[in-house]
Structure formats: structure tokens, C-alpha cells
Amino acid sequence: MSKEPFIGMDPEEFRKTGKEVVDWMADYLRDAEKYPVFSRVKPGDIKGQLPAAPPSEPEDMESILSDFHRIILPGITHWNHPGFLAYFANSASAPGILAEMLATTLNVNGMLWRTSPSATELEEVVVDWFRQMLGLPAEFHGIIIDTASVSTLVALTAAREAAHQQVRERGLSGRADLPKLCLYCSEHTHSSIEKAAIVLGIGQDGVHKISSDAEFRMNTGALATAIEKDRRDGWLPFAAVATVGTTSSTSIDPVPAIADICQREKIWLHVDGAYGGAAAILPEMRYVLDGCDRADSFVTNPHKWLMTPMDCSVLFTRHVGTLKQAFSLVPEYLKTTDGSVNNYMDWGVQLGRRFRSLKLWFIIRSYGVHGLASMIREHCRLARHFAARVQADKDFELMAPVPFSVVCFRYHPAGISDESSLEHMNAQIMDRVNAGGEIFFSHTRLNGHFTLRIAIGNIATSENHVNRVWELVKAEGDKLKQR
Amino acid sequence: MSKEPFIGMDPEEFRKTGKEVVDWMADYLRDAEKYPVFSRVKPGDIKGQLPAAPPSEPEDMESILSDFHRIILPGITHWNHPGFLAYFANSASAPGILAEMLATTLNVNGMLWRTSPSATELEEVVVDWFRQMLGLPAEFHGIIIDTASVSTLVALTAAREAAHQQVRERGLSGRADLPKLCLYCSEHTHSSIEKAAIVLGIGQDGVHKISSDAEFRMNTGALATAIEKDRRDGWLPFAAVATVGTTSSTSIDPVPAIADICQREKIWLHVDGAYGGAAAILPEMRYVLDGCDRADSFVTNPHKWLMTPMDCSVLFTRHVGTLKQAFSLVPEYLKTTDGSVNNYMDWGVQLGRRFRSLKLWFIIRSYGVHGLASMIREHCRLARHFAARVQADKDFELMAPVPFSVVCFRYHPAGISDESSLEHMNAQIMDRVNAGGEIFFSHTRLNGHFTLRIAIGNIATSENHVNRVWELVKAEGDKLKQR
Numbered sequence: 001m002s003k004e005p006f007i008g009m010d011p012e013e014f015r016k017t018g019k020e021v022v023d024w025m026a027d028y029l030r031d032a033e034k035y036p037v038f039s040r041v042k043p044g045d046i047k048g049q050l051p052a053a054p055p056s057e058p059e060d061m062e063s064i065l066s067d068f069h070r071i072i073l074p075g076i077t078h079w080n081h082p083g084f085l086a087y088f089a090n091s092a093s094a095p096g097i098l099a100e101m102l103a104t105t106l107n108v109n110g111m112l113w114r115t116s117p118s119a120t121e122l123e124e125v126v127v128d129w130f131r132q133m134l135g136l137p138a139e140f141h142g143i144i145i146d147t148a149s150v151s152t153l154v155a156l157t158a159a160r161e162a163a164h165q166q167v168r169e170r171g172l173s174g175r176a177d178l179p180k181l182c183l184y185c186s187e188h189t190h191s192s193i194e195k196a197a198i199v200l201g202i203g204q205d206g207v208h209k210i211s212s213d214a215e216f217r218m219n220t221g222a223l224a225t226a227i228e229k230d231r232r233d234g235w236l237p238f239a240a241v242a243t244v245g246t247t248s249s250t251s252i253d254p255v256p257a258i259a260d261i262c263q264r265e266k267i268w269l270h271v272d273g274a275y276g277g278a279a280a281i282l283p284e285m286r287y288v289l290d291g292c293d294r295a296d297s298f299v300t301n302p303h304k305w306l307m308t309p310m311d312c313s314v315l316f317t318r319h320v321g322t323l324k325q326a327f328s329l330v331p332e333y334l335k336t337t338d339g340s341v342n343n344y345m346d347w348g349v350q351l352g353r354r355f356r357s358l359k360l361w362f363i364i365r366s367y368g369v370h371g372l373a374s375m376i377r378e379h380c381r382l383a384r385h386f387a388a389r390v391q392a393d394k395d396f397e398l399m400a401p402v403p404f405s406v407v408c409f410r411y412h413p414a415g416i417s418d419e420s421s422l423e424h425m426n427a428q429i430m431d432r433v434n435a436g437g438e439i440f441f442s443h444t445r446l447n448g449h450f451t452l453r454i455a456i457g458n459i460a461t462s463e464n465h466v467n468r469v470w471e472l473v474k475a476e477g478d479k480l481k482q483r
Numbered sequence: 484m485s486k487e488p489f490i491g492m493d494p495e496e497f498r499k500t501g502k503e504v505v506d507w508m509a510d511y512l513r514d515a516e517k518y519p520v521f522s523r524v525k526p527g528d529i530k531g532q533l534p535a536a537p538p539s540e541p542e543d544m545e546s547i548l549s550d551f552h553r554i555i556l557p558g559i560t561h562w563n564h565p566g567f568l569a570y571f572a573n574s575a576s577a578p579g580i581l582a583e584m585l586a587t588t589l590n591v592n593g594m595l596w597r598t599s600p601s602a603t604e605l606e607e608v609v610v611d612w613f614r615q616m617l618g619l620p621a622e623f624h625g626i627i628i629d630t631a632s633v634s635t636l637v638a639l640t641a642a643r644e645a646a647h648q649q650v651r652e653r654g655l656s657g658r659a660d661l662p663k664l665c666l667y668c669s670e671h672t673h674s675s676i677e678k679a680a681i682v683l684g685i686g687q688d689g690v691h692k693i694s695s696d697a698e699f700r701m702n703t704g705a706l707a708t709a710i711e712k713d714r715r716d717g718w719l720p721f722a723a724v725a726t727v728g729t730t731s732s733t734s735i736d737p738v739p740a741i742a743d744i745c746q747r748e749k750i751w752l753h754v755d756g757a758y759g760g761a762a763a764i765l766p767e768m769r770y771v772l773d774g775c776d777r778a779d780s781f782v783t784n785p786h787k788w789l790m791t792p793m794d795c796s797v798l799f800t801r802h803v804g805t806l807k808q809a810f811s812l813v814p815e816y817l818k819t820t821d822g823s824v825n826n827y828m829d830w831g832v833q834l835g836r837r838f839r840s841l842k843l844w845f846i847i848r849s850y851g852v853h854g855l856a857s858m859i860r861e862h863c864r865l866a867r868h869f870a871a872r873v874q875a876d877k878d879f880e881l882m883a884p885v886p887f888s889v890v891c892f893r894y895h896p897a898g899i900s901d902e903s904s905l906e907h908m909n910a911q912i913m914d915r916v917n918a919g920g921e922i923f924f925s926h927t928r929l930n931g932h933f934t935l936r937i938a939i940g941n942i943a944t945s946e947n948h949v950n951r952v953w954e955l956v957k958a959e960g961d962k963l964k965q966r
Binding site: 044046052056071087091092097101116125147169179180192202310311362370442 | 492495496500504508510522526528530536537538541542544551555557558560569570573575578581583584585588591596601602604605608611612615629630631643649651654656659663673675677678679680681682684686687688719730731784786793809810812814817821822823824832835844845847849852926927936
């Protein structure tokens with residue numbers, strides 16, 4: 001530290017320490033497997049090692065980094081580990097990390113065009129590259145938002161505005177002229193839709209969950225019937241949310257049929273492709289976005305399957321005007337005379353906007369579209385490979401189709417049909433494998449069945465890892481049998 | 484690049500490139516002043532240099548970095564430049580950047596305790612350190628959110644929930660039992676409050692703006708009167724927002740008197756201290772948070788005045804239970820058996836949560852509380868120093884008190900009283916100084932007067948910079964006089 005701590009670290013000290021940190025980062029990216037993927041600490045273990053009060057005087061960077069290694073690392077569940085197969089696995093790739101280093105140093109806030117023209121214009125270009133990669137129509141324009149939770153909130157705020165009920169000005173409460181608003185999604189829709197509905201004042205009662213078919217896809221007949229009945233009952237339907245790659249089973253809602261209904265009923269169609277959307281980069285999987293060209297808004301997250309460090313979600317819409325109509329508020333201190341430039345702050349909730357397009361630019365260029373497609377193709381192949389092993393084993397069963405890189409399965413030996421026994425056994429298998437430190441995976445529930453779920457999505461996950469999880473799961477199953 | 488691009492960059496290549504990037508970062512942090520602070524590019528200049536379509540094949544990191552320097556940098560407005568005095572100036576400090584490098588590499592999603600116990604527990608500890616530094620009571624608990632825009636949205640969602648109108652379940656629309664909800668803020672409140680009200684379905688009509696006194700502080704008499712009148716008129720007041728450090732003039736609303744009213748009226752008090760809150764770290768400025776111990780929620784942004792790279796906003800509340808009541812939704816795939824741990828995803832909108840506590844931990848430890856206080860103290864001294872020069876010059880006038888590090892002033896030579904002439908002259912001064920590349924500042928409007936505004940907040944801004952902006956402004960004023 002400098003003698004005057006408020007001046008900051010000496011640039012040469014920063015240079016030296018920064019390079020030591022890069023050495024650690026390179027080692028980590030090479031050797032992430034040496035860590036137990038799922039943290040083994042107990043609640044309170046980390047907290048108990050940290051002082052309860054902040055230091056008054058400066059501390060050396062050396063001791064801070066040493067505490068990072070000694071205290072923080074053991075409490076990390078390693079998302080960037082090739083054995084991470086839980087939730088939707090993700091990756092911080094090398095090009096993405098390099099870009100984040102630069103973006104953090106510049107510390108740009110891209111709220112207005114003038115607060116960094118490069119941030120706005122690179123975002124416009126890179127999201128348009130991404131649009132082309134996904135095969136979405138040219139009338140879709142995109143904005144980078146932190147998470148799909150907020151992207152969806154923004155999309156549904158616009159959808160509510162598009163219902164022409166003067167909600168921006170007059171709100172929703174205490175209005176005798178306003179029917180009760182509702183939106184539609186399947187029972188497999190991500191919780192962020194319901195959360196958005198809560199925030200928007202639609203309420204959980206206004207989230208009308210449509211049943212799914214045997215493969216966890218929204219029943220469009222039920223959707224049409226629900227809208228008709230709801231209108232009769234005095235509701236005002238304003239949006240439907242379809243999912244391409246649901247979180248539990250990665251099922252794909254029948255978007256073309258849903259788009260037909262939305263078009264006929266004049267309600268906003270939002271498509272959540274947070275995870276699955278990326279697969280449309282593959283020519284042979286382009287079909288997963290069938291019908292999405294007719295959506296009003298579409299979200300997909302490069303920070304899930306596209307090797308982009310957290311956070312980076314892209315919201316596309318054909319109705320930028322409606323987004324601005326819902327959100328634009330320009331106080332005097334943000335007024336500019338820059339003319340017809342794009343000020344992304346007008347498109348959503350957040351005024352503060354990190355320079356997130358930089359990492360997406362680095363990644364698309366570093367891997368090329370074919371490179372990105374190769375990785376996704378390989379992950380899908382690995383998932384099918386694992387699914388084949390499940391299907392070939394009489395003690396295990398596949399619980400859902402495998403359209404992407406997620407496999408839902410369970411241990412189900414002959415002669416056991418009691419659901420609570422099966423749940424107990426499968427939970428045991430999961431907990432024991434996860435405790436081993438090589439692999440971390442998670443569960444879901446499908447048709448009431450406790451279901452094991454592996455999600456392949458880390459850049460470094462190879463066939464060896466997938467074979468290993470099968471070995472481990474199989475071995476735990478065999479142990480249960482022997483009792 | 485590896486031969487198989489989907490595997491990612493070779494670790495040794497990453498190590499080498501990472502160190503080159505660190506070299507550039509160190510040079511940049513040392514020499515940021517060599518860049519024009521305010522980007523000189525014209526709309527479209529950056530976009531015009533970027534290919535309209537993404538590359539199919541991988542490109543070298545060398546050419547990507549070269550394009551970063553050649554194309555992107557000229558379009559950057561340098562927020563991390565000591566001459567950046569616009570909006571609320573901020574800093575990415577060396578310790579914060581090092582922490583971001585590590586956080587990006589780990590790429591943790593701290594949604595659940597188990598998805599990285601260190602992320603959750605370090606966040607709990609560091610926000611409690613921060614609470615102590617600000618002198619807030621122990622019953623305040625904190626969460627790190629990306630921006631104050633979202634922190635405020637979360638706080639006001641909780642406030643709406645606290646009004647016991649079953650909004651989470653039943654929503655706001657089509658309810659004959661529900662009066663029209665409203666909230667209060669001053670006419671100087673940040674636009675994020677109004678944006679939150681739009682999203683929440685309160686509507687702009689439900690944002691009741693209370694007049695301010697001559698020093699831009701909310702008139703509490705007017706607040707009490709408005710609530711009384713609104714209740715008579717059938718409104719349901721549910722929240723008031725007070726600001727400590729308004730964006731235009733950094734005025735401080737009379738929080739103790741507002742807290743009295745909120746307590747009496749049983750409405751939620753949210754305090755926006757996004758910028759000003761940090762000053763409470765100084766014992767001699769602790770008073771800026773007088774009354775905030777009685778708030779229901781309080782937000783302040785380390786990414787503004789506390790040298791923390793974007794993004795990092797801390798929301799404190801004494802009602803964590805209400806936040807969870809408003810937001811908690813736990814789908815099966817996120818259910819855990821970890822017992823009574825804290826899962827921060829239950830506290831707000833976002834499920835994806837970057838490991839932001841790491842940078843705040845690095846910064847508080849690197850500088851120490853006294854080091855952070857010294858920087859803020861110096862910035863406030865520089866602002867008073869600048870204000871004194873303004874006051875001593877007969878051609879300039881101070882437009883607002885200077886409680887923090889922002890100075891509002893204008894050129895106003897004797898004999899000119901026409902407001903549109905004054906506006907034109909001041910806008911000219913601003914544009915000309917900004918075009919020079921040494922200094923970038925912005926404007927606001929106070930009591931209808933176009934007002935110049937310098938905001939001191941970058942770690943490297945020194946008395947020399949503040950003297951220089953005065954020289955430049957003064958010289959432009961003199962030029963106008965000579966015509």
C-alpha cells in the first residue's frame with residue numbers, strides 16, 4: 001500500500017500482484033479438478049474464521065490473498081470445475097475472463113451512449129451477431145441485462161404496457177375500469193416468471209399455469225381453453241411465457257402453436273430460452289427455436305451455456321418502442337443533446353450498466369461460431385451417451401427425453417415401487433456421490449417422482465467425467481442393492 | 484487457441500496473455516490521464532468499424548486485443564480517469580480489480596448457501612462490517628444487489644407487501660377491496676423510485692412528489708399534509724422514500740422528521756443513500772444518516788464512492804422476513820436439506836448472483852476504515868475548496884450547499900439575468916471544457932436554472948484536477964465576456 005491509502009495501490013505493486021493473481025487463475029483453470037467440486041464446509045465454518053468487525057487500518061494484499069486461499073476457497077462450490085453437473089452448469093472461459101479484467105479496469109457505466117459510445121455500440125453489434133447466430137429475425141433488437149430474472153421482468157413489464165391499460169401512468173390498484181390481469185405459463189416454467197408476476201402486481205393468482213403433456217411440454221389446447229374461459233370470467237390475459245429448455249427436464253414448449261394462440265388472442269409472447277436458446281447456434285438444432293421468430297420477446301443467457309462469466313443475459317424484442325414506453329424516464333441530469341443515439345438505460349430497470357458486451361465479443365471471436373457450436377454439440381452428445389448407459393441398465397430409468405445436455409434419470413431396481421423408498425434411495429445416491437468431491441449434481445421432481453439430474457455445460461467437461469459420474473452413481477446403486 | 488476450440492485457451496497461453504493484460508491494466512491505472520476523459524467519437528464511429536456478422540472461425544487473441552485498443556478504447560468515456568467529474572464519479576481501485584479477477588475465474592453463483600458457502604457467509608460478514616462502518620443498528624441485515632435501481636425495487640416490493648394487502652398472492656388489478664396505493668418522495672428523488680413504482684404497478688400517478696425547501700430538502704410539513712389528504716381521498720399510502728445525497732444537488736432530506744411521520748402513519752420508510760451514505764463512515768459526517776436507524780430499508784452503493792468496481796449496491800433492511808415473504812419461491816430443483824442456512828436468492832428478484840462480496844472484502848481490508856474515510860474526507864475538502872473559488876468570483880455563483888463532494892454552480896456575470904442566455908452560456912462552457920479532454924463534468928437543473936455540476940469521487944482526483952477544472956471553466960467564462 002502507498003503511504004497515503006486513499007491514493008490506492010502503487011501501479012507497480014498492482015502489476016506484480018496482478019501477475020501473481022493471473023498465475024493462480026491459470027493454475028486454477030488448469031487444475032480445477034484438484035478441488036472437491038462441492039464444498040464440504042458446514043454452515044458457519046467460513047463466518048467463524050472471519051473477524052466480526054472491519055479493520056481500521058490497511059492490511060497487506062499478501063495477507064488478504066492468503067486468507068482468500070485459506071478461508072474462502074474451501075467454502076467454494078466450484079462452478080468452473082468439469083465435474084460440476086448441477087443446476088445449469090456454466091463456464092468462465094479464458095477469453096471471457098480476459099475481457100472482464102479489462103471491463104473492470106475501465107469501470108464504464110454504459111447507461112447513456114455518451115457515457116461510453118463503445119459500450120453502447122459494441123453491445124448493439126454483438127447482440128446482433130448473437131441474433132444472427134440464433135437465426136432470429138432482423139427486427140429483433142437486443143439488450144444485455146444481468147440475469148434472466150430481470151430480463152423476464154423487463155419483458156413482462158413491456159407486455160403489461162402493450163395491453164394499453166395505462167399502467168405506467170395509472171398503475172393497477174384501485175381502478176374500477178381495469179379487469180384482473182393474468183399471464184400463462186406451464187407448470188414447468190422457471191420460478192422467475194412467478195417472481196416477475198409478484199413484482200409486477202399481477203400476483204400469484206394471476207399466473208395461470210397450464211398443464212403439460214407426458215414430455216413436460218405445455219398443452220396448447222389447455223392454453224386456448226384457459227384463455228377463453230378466463231376472458232369469460234372477466235380476466236384480462238396479457239402475456240404467455242413459453243420455455244425452450246425448461247429447468248427441470250429441458251423440455252421444449254410447442255412455441256409455434258403457442259404463437260398462433262398469442263397472435264389470435266393479441267397477447268404478448270415471451271420465450272424463456274435462458275439455457276436452451278444457445279443450442280440454436282447448431283444448424284441441426286436450429287429447430288429448437290421454431291416459432292420464436294414470432295415471439296414478442298425472447299431471453300437467452302450467454303452466462304449459461306456460452307462460456308461467458310456471470311453475469312450476461314440477452315433480452316431480444318421486436319418492440320423496443322414498447323420497452324421505452326414502459327421504462328424511459330430521463331431526469332435533467334441525464335439529458336443529452338447527442339441526437340438520435342441509443343441510450344440503453346431507457347430499455348429497462350437498471351441505470352447502472354456494466355460493460356458486458358466486451359466479454360461476449362471476446363468469446364464469439366475467440367471461439368468463432370463453429371467453435372461455440374462444437375462445444376454445444378459435444379455436450380449434447382455426452383448427454384445422449386450418458387442417457388444410453390442409463391437406458392441400458394435395468395436398475396435405472398430415464399425420466400425425460402434428452403433434447404439438450406441435461407439427463408433426468410433415477411435408480412429404480414426391479415421389485416421396488418414404493419415412491420418414498422425410491423426417493424430415499426435416490427437422495428442417498430446423490431448425497432453420497434456429491435460428498436465424494438469429484439462430481440456435483442442435483443435433483444428435480446417430475447410427475448411427482450424424485451429425479452436425479454445431470455447438466456452438462458462446463459467447457460472442460462469431457463466423456464471421462466460423464467463416464468465417471470455413471471460409475472459413481474451405479475456403484476452407489478449397487479451398494480443399496482446389497483443391503 | 485487449442486486445435487479444438489471448444490476446449491478453451493491453453494492454460495499457459497492464458498497465463499502469458501493474462502500477464503500482458505495486467506501490464507496494460509497497470510499502465511492504464513497509472514496513465515489514465517493520457518486519454519481524453521470524454522470520448523470524442525461520433526455516433527456510429529465504433530459500429531462502423533465492426534463487422535456486421537460474427538466470425539465463423541476462431542480469431543487470435545492478439546488481434547482481438549489489438550482491436551480492443553484500436554477500436555474500443557477511443558470510444559470509451561473514461562470513468563476511471565481522475566478528470567471524470569460527471570454524474571457520480573466512481574473508481575475501480577486496484578484491490579477491487581484483483582478481487583474481480585478472482586471472482587470471475589471462480590464464476591460462482593451465490594444463489595443458495597450450498598452453491599458456495601463462502602459467497603453467502605462472506606456476504607453476511609462484509610455487509611455487517613459495512614453496517615458497522617455506517618453506524619446502522621445491529622437489526623439491519625444486508626444483501627448485495629447489482630444496482631440501487633434494483634435494490635430500491637426490492638425494498639419497495641417489500642414495502643408493498645408490508646401493507647398487508649395480499650399483493651403477492653392476489654396482485655393489484657381488478658380488486659374492488661383495494662384502494663389506490665401511493666408512495667411519497669421529494670421532487671429531487673432519483674428517477675429509479677419512479678421506475679420502481681411503474682414496475683410495481685403503482686404507476687406514476689401513485690408517486691406523490693413532495694415539494695422541497697430552498698436547499699432542496701423534502702418539506703416534511705407538506706409530506707404530513709399530503710398523507711392526511713390522500714387518506715381522506717381514499718389512497719393507501721404505503722411508503723416514503725427519503726434521500727441522503729440527492730442526485731442533482733446532494734441535498735439531505737430531513738430523515739428524522741420523515742421517520743416520525745412514517746412511524747405515526749405506519750408506512751415503510753426507504754432511504755436512498757446510494758451516493759451519500761458512504762460519508763457516514765467519517766465520524767464527523769455520521770450525522771448525514773441521522774434518523775436512518777429508524778428506516779425500514781436503506782440502500783447505499785459501494786460502486787459509487789467506495790472504490791468498488793461496478794456493480795455493487797447494498798440494501799439493508801430490518802425486515803428480512805418481509806423481503807422473503809415477498810420474494811421467496813423455491814422450486815423443487817432448488818430445494819435443499821441444508822437446514823437453517825441463508826439462501827440469498829430468497830431476498831430479491833435475481834436468482835443469478837455474482838460473488839460481489841469478495842471485492843468489498845478486499846477493499847475494506849486494503850484501505851481499512853480509516854483509509855476509506857480519508858479518501859471521502861479529501862473529496863469533501865476538494866469540493867469545499869472548489870466552492871470557495873466559485874464564491875470568491877463575482878462572475879460565478881454557487882447554486883446549492885455543498886454537504887458532500889458535489890458542487891453545483893453557474894456562470895452568472897453581472898448584468899445578465901435572462902435565463903435562456905445564462906443557460907446557453909453555461910451549456911457552452913460545459914461543452915467546451917468537456918471537448919478539451921482533460922475534464923468531463925455534467926449539468927442539472929435547480930429551481931429551473933441550468934446548473935453546472937462537478938462530482939468528485941474518483942480515487943485519483945487531486946487538488947490539481949479541481950484547480951484545473953476551475954481554470955478551464957473560468958477561462959471559458961472570460962471568453963464569453965469578451966465578445
